[in-house]
Amino acid sequence: MTELKGNFFSGLILFLFAIVICFLSAQKFLSMHKAEIIYPSPGLSSRKMLSSYFSGVKDTRGDAEVYIFEGEEKGGNILILGGTHPNEPAGFIAAFLLAENIQVSQGKVVIVPQANKSGFTHSEPQEGSPQRFSFDTLGGKRHFRYGSRLTNPVHQWPDPTLYINPSRQKLSGTESRNLNRCYPGRKSGTLTEKIAFAVMELIKKEKIDLALDLHEAAPEYPVINAIVFHENSAELAAVALMELQLEGFEIRLESSPKNLRGLSHREWGDTAQVKAILLETANASQGRLIGRTSPTLIIGGKDKNYVKAGRLGRLFIPFGDEGIPLRLRVARHLATIKALISSFKELDSNKIIEIDNMPPPSQIKEKGIGTFLNPSK
Numbered sequence: 001m002t003e004l005k006g007n008f009f010s011g012l013i014l015f016l017f018a019i020v021i022c023f024l025s026a027q028k029f030l031s032m033h034k035a036e037i038i039y040p041s042p043g044l045s046s047r048k049m050l051s052s053y054f055s056g057v058k059d060t061r062g063d064a065e066v067y068i069f070e071g072e073e074k075g076g077n078i079l080i081l082g083g084t085h086p087n088e089p090a091g092f093i094a095a096f097l098l099a100e101n102i103q104v105s106q107g108k109v110v111i112v113p114q115a116n117k118s119g120f121t122h123s124e125p126q127e128g129s130p131q132r133f134s135f136d137t138l139g140g141k142r143h144f145r146y147g148s149r150l151t152n153p154v155h156q157w158p159d160p161t162l163y164i165n166p167s168r169q170k171l172s173g174t175e176s177r178n179l180n181r182c183y184p185g186r187k188s189g190t191l192t193e194k195i196a197f198a199v200m201e202l203i204k205k206e207k208i209d210l211a212l213d214l215h216e217a218a219p220e221y222p223v224i225n226a227i228v229f230h231e232n233s234a235e236l237a238a239v240a241l242m243e244l245q246l247e248g249f250e251i252r253l254e255s256s257p258k259n260l261r262g263l264s265h266r267e268w269g270d271t272a273q274v275k276a277i278l279l280e281t282a283n284a285s286q287g288r289l290i291g292r293t294s295p296t297l298i299i300g301g302k303d304k305n306y307v308k309a310g311r312l313g314r315l316f317i318p319f320g321d322e323g324i325p326l327r328l329r330v331a332r333h334l335a336t337i338k339a340l341i342s343s344f345k346e347l348d349s350n351k352i353i354e355i356d357n358m359p360p361p362s363q364i365k366e367k368g369i370g371t372f373l374n375p376s377k
């Protein structure tokens with residue numbers, strides 16, 4: 001009898017302990033739904049949501065902020081998308097920096113810093129990724145989420161065994177939650193397809209001429225430090241590359257394969273007929289050769305295994321002893337955006353986009369990202 005009582009109490013204690021653990025981990029998991037605040041520059045003309053262009057994403061976890069900077073004089077219209085993949089921080093941090101600093105005197109700049117907002121609400125399973133990383137600004141720390149490549153399964157479930165995307169390409173089931181495989185989207189499709197459809201509507205309604213999608217990839221990936229261009233943007237990319245080389249950025253050109261369907265720049269160029277480009281920088285924290293995924297790795301971009309792989313010549317890009325820090329990756333994105341805008345102007349004098357107060361890439365490299373983020377209030 002006493003033994004039975006003892007078993008009952010140890011069982012009860014274990015049960016309560018499990019409830020406490022579940023409660024604490026649920027709190028931690030749910031904290032990923034708390035979005036970072038953006039402090040747009042005084043040059044902001046209007047702030048909209050993706051649902052302003054397609055009501056199908058209204059009141060869903062896929063609705064995202066759209067920041068519009070419009071000059072007094074008409075010119076070219078550019079769309080800059082960050083956060084298509086929320087585990088590729090250089091893309092969305094570059095978009096945040098633009099939205100928090102720029103003024104536009106001619107043309108229009110439309111920025112979506114977190115294109116797949118659902119992907120920011122969870123992290124990659126089994127990677128042990130930190131939920132956030134932070135920068136010191138003049139007003140204190142600013143925290144940013146390190147999310148997942150895919151839409152949160154809580155918001156889109158279940159995955160099909162085989163995913164046939166809107167461009168009829170067959171992909172593995174999980175890719176149904178990859179925004180960069182779901183273009184041009186479907187009006188009554190999954191959440192991810194609706195986000196893609198909303199972006200297509202934005203392109204149409206804002207009369208976009210040039211659209212850029214900012215990404216990163218693992219350092220061992222062959223298409224890295226690259227401008228991946230739709231064939232309609234080959235000349236634009238080539239002229240921009242010359243400017244980048246003069247500024248000391250080693251970036252290469254990659255033509256986008258025509259049979260790889262569903263990617264942003266492929267379908268933006270084919271379906272919406274706009275100039276379309278995808279940018280890639282090298283993010284060690286996404287790679288397979290790393291030790292612990294930590295905020296230091298995300299921001300510092302240095303891991304001893306990559307340093308070794310670089311020394312052995314096993315990578316497609318130089319990976320020095322210092323690694324590839326986030327500030328260098330963000331500087332690369334901004335320098336490429338700047339070069340593409342000036343190349344766009346050179347090729348068509350009606351498509352001028354004049355941006356003032358863009359954080360200078362050389363200073364981002366030198367002073368770090370926090371210096372150019374608006375202080376938190």
Ligand SMILES: [Zn+2]
Pocket residue numbers: 085088180215216217
């Ligand atoms: Zn990506």
